[in-house]
Amino acid sequence: MTEVLFYHLERRGLDDVLPGLLEKCLERGWRTVVQTGSRERCEALNQRLWDYRDDSFLPHGSSGDGFDADQPVYLTDAPDNPNGATVRFLVDRADPPDLAAYERAVFVFDGRDADELADARARWKAVKAADFDLTYWQQSESGRWEKKA
Template sequence: MGNALFYHLTRSPAARLVPLLLGKSLQAGWRVELRGSDRDRMARLDDELWLAEGFLPHGLAGGPHDAAQPVLLTVAGEGRGGAAAAECLIALDGAAVAPEECTAAQRVCIVFDGNDPPALDRARDQWRALTGAGIASEYWSEAGGRWERKR
């Protein structure tokens, strides 16, 4: 059973944190689903990941090789399934995460912009839903200048 890690962005954009989370997940040998809520946003993130420093093998969902991608960028409803299921799910921009996905994955990361009140409210709702379903959850904040686990 996995856990949910909530990443509260206050100083940097998600595009700076996501490559770090992807790199750590790939080092652990996990397949990753990077889930957003908007197809255009995921297409821009796809471009950014190709242009970023270092190489993170990935693909945008909808191609012929989705099942073989180590990192698959999706929009809600396009997720991996069966033998190609992701061991790590990273959710951006309020993308929905079900408790069942947390129990099936090794790790779920929920990244949200703490400077955006609706995003903050959505993350709070997700926290209540997941912890209420018995999912072990952690809260991480960068407010102090570096990522720190808060209690």
């Protein structure tokens, strides 16, 4: 059964949090696809993953880079999964594909944005109604993740 996680951002934004979450996936040997809500956001995240830290390299690619099937992390604004990922991140209110095709789906949303918060609540209800295994994480004041549900 697919495990679905909701990450509620409150202290730090997606650009600061996503690289660390993706590093954890790579450490575990998980192939990952990140779906954004728009092509522009996909391109911005692509750039961010190249320069988020001077002492780190996060291997990734997106449409047009080539070798899509070989990318350990693939960025897209579509429901595709060209790298055969078992983990799917959904950011910026991206419309999810069938989550049953993944071992893990991760919704990351900014709780400071009313539209993203409302969308996350609706997604939570839909995922819960579909009887997936759900977990909810929220940033603490220190920026760490605390399991809330």
